[in-house]
Amino acid sequence: MVMAQTLFIRLHQLHPGLELDVLAPDWTIPLLSRMPEVREAISNPFRHGEFKLGARYRLGQSLRARGYDQTIVLPNSWKSALVPFFAGIPVRSGYRGEMRWGLLNDRRKLDKNKLPLMVERFVALADAPDSTLRLPLPQPALSVDDHRRLATLTKLGLTAGANIAALCVGAEYGPAKRWPPQHFAELGKKLRQQGCQVWLVGSAKDAEAGAEAARLSGGACIDLCGKTSLDEAVDLLASASIVVSNDSGLMHVAAALDKPLIALYGSSSPGFTPPLSQKAHIVSLHLPCSPCFKRECPLGHLNCLVKLTPQQVLDEITVALDKEDHG
Template identity: 40%
Template sequence: QPLLEHIAHAEGSGRCAVLADGVIADVFEAMPQRPQILRFQESHGRLQWRKRQVLARQVRSLGFSHALILPHSLKSSLIPWLAGIPYRIGYIGEHRYGLVNRRPLGRAGKAREQNMVSYYLALTSAITPSRHAASPQAPRLSVDASQIATQQARFGLHDYWVFAPGAEFGPAKQWPLEHWQALLGLIPSAQKLAILGGPRDQAFGEALAQSAKPGQTVANLCGQTTMAQAIALIAGAQLLVSNDSGLMHVAAALAKPQIAVFGSTDPMHSGPINPQAVVRWLKLDCSPCFKRHCPLTHHHCLRNISPEVLARDLSSISTTNTMLAP
């Protein structure tokens, strides 16, 4: 979103569109100034060559002069190349020489030394080298009250917290199940809870829900919502607890009170841009390693973040919100 806002400010009336996977496209739909969105349903592990050719013809017909390619993957650079867009700007990534023909200036490629927003904003230096990107604004999403009410009614939720225990990148980013279960046992029995995540998180979510205390209302919605529905449910929640994940960034963009648990990644690079965020990261000597699986096998960066610490954070957040409530 800050990248789109910068382009709109720098290029004036120039036309801009976003090519995004269906899940990510739902996030763009929730932006206050929504761009034109071209949807592409990505299948991981498959090239989908024919499908990319069809979409590339559609993109070619729109006559774009520049493409900013944010992911580092080879596949993500194919459609702009097939569409014949003259200036294809991105980081080299997976040996994309030729597919990407413009790179940002200076030391912009040092991804892990800066926040992701600044990292992506640096791509614009390949369009207007003399124009420096302004200090980025925090990403923001907007959800209508009617959408929130519709999804709350659909799933029978009100006055609830959200736990998002999944992590797409791998277990090195995921707080252990037994810690989530212990945290659930430490919060008041009367507190309603929704567990959000994708289909791959369903078993984890169910194991967490099954550990609820008698009388505690916990709804495992992993794999049962679209991204648009998940955004609306987070918008209507009192707070969110998560790992370093996409839903963490959704909560930040909605300016919700949140707790984010970091292990193998660095919150300076991918942390929530949200003044209401509490980030728990131990910054061990072995962290951040940016690995999918713990190279040392002990997972101390996550295991040593105790449920009791997060329970105190939750108590502090809920007390503050109660004091601020009208």
Template identity: 40%
Template sequence: MHGILIIAPNWIGDAVMTQPLLAHLKTQFPNSKIDVLASVWVAPIYRACTEVNEVIDAHFEHKKLQWDLRKQLAKKIAGKKYQACFVLPNSFKSALIPWLANIPFRIGYRGELRFGLINLALENPSKVNRPPMVEHYLALSSLLQEDQQAIPRKLTPTLNVSSAAQESVEKKLSNLKIPSQTLYIFCPGAEYGPSKRWPTDHFAKLAQELIQENSTNQIILLGGKGDQAISQEIASQANQASRIHNWSGTTTLDEAIALIGMAKAVISNDSGLMHIAAALRTPQVAIFGSSDPAHTPPLSDKAKVIWLNLPCSPCHKKECPLGHLQCLKDISPEQVLATLNTL
């Protein structure tokens, strides 16, 4: 198997969860070149994977077919003569490019009318009995091997920080006189929705307590452009302007990976940045609300999960269907600080 193409998932956390699949494929086919076709917002994850030969950036847009773009990419990919392609998203449109490019083995889960587009398929697990995401992606490798026992069962994702991103953030920190030794990263966003976001006043109180504990502690708020407002709210509520820095929406994902890699600890919701922290083995506290830590936990021995396991959770809803959000509100800043201190 000389050439393998991966069609990447569209969520950062899911992309991190695919790294063990890449590692296993590299073990199965050590002489193969593994390339990844990824949307531009997910591509930095694969640049941090040592198994990847080339990342092909695709300017996909959510919920759009972009037929002409897919045809152009298929033409480019056809010239690379891949022998196999793993289509990791479940959508119909994600399976179009490898089919158009005539890749012989097109591997993925059944779903969304993909019969024929995918020619080596596994049944999609039910939503009630879903395996952890790493196992979900890893299982696809069984379609290219006879020995089922050879599939590793307990692999954890691993990422590497690029030297360019490392230099970039070190320069930024140096300019602001922020020492990395006392740097805490807060990730207050969660793309999925409000039911995954710990309240801003709780983040602000935790920031105050960390600074009271040690006056040299510095806090950087990380996230995308959509997280700028809630990050600013936290910074304002904490009222510690010289110690709290809102970098949401102002860093690239490559830089965010580098920052998380050098932090003393990360405090986050269940989000893509949580999975990045786990893959970099940075000490972290992960706060869960509407989602299930059994399905998408931070896979690291340096991670602690806080989840109240209320009767109404996990509901997997974007907003609290009961209107109270107790699964997150009842996790106190003091509880998170105490957990942080056990790291």
């Protein structure tokens, strides 16, 4: 969803006065509410894999009266193209995907070599077919309301400050994308010794990793994993001086907040979905066995992340903050 904002920005550049609505899952709405390019976020109530043809038909019919000119369908699934079809939107654009003949009438053939990045594939849908992608691409930029941000900190018993490190300990995809909790703990202790507040940020699914890192840090880290909504997590990252993150959704959020960012890569690669920010520092050991793109290490050792030491990451933090201080 963060990468989709790049498409939204490009659409506004191409069509001044555009009114842009986005049909998306409920959990993404806190992100969409921070994108000034979006007029309205419309709830997509269907969970992954759910068919519910009748409900999709009724949702599409309810959107007919809005008179949309065009829809751009980003997912490649057959089901994702049903609601725009039922809504009778005249131009329905997207990549060929799963047997979508008829559902999409502006079906594009994807050249993966020409458009290696996901964000490039999104933005290319804003232009006419076979157009040359115009560079540079706009960068995502989530908005922040300072009053709401400070209210979030107060609610969580936190204080704003000049030296705050947010450590994002989770990664939805699997263990092979997660730096070990003991490394986060050791980094947290080093940062605390340098006078930083250290916050562990993540969803409820990251609670175990957050609790382990907090325990091993001996109180140096404040564990906030599972204690915030997504909206509040964005406020936490917006309050940070530096963010250290696995390759995860929060990594992309930090990039869209223009925060100095240390992005840790193990089994995955920045070659498809890199953080879209000039302030992102990508850290990888580039071992012969990585990237393997597996959820769990097929060799059983996870050396691509285990051997990435807290001191190496601390050194990258020093470089990132020095660049920030000197413009």
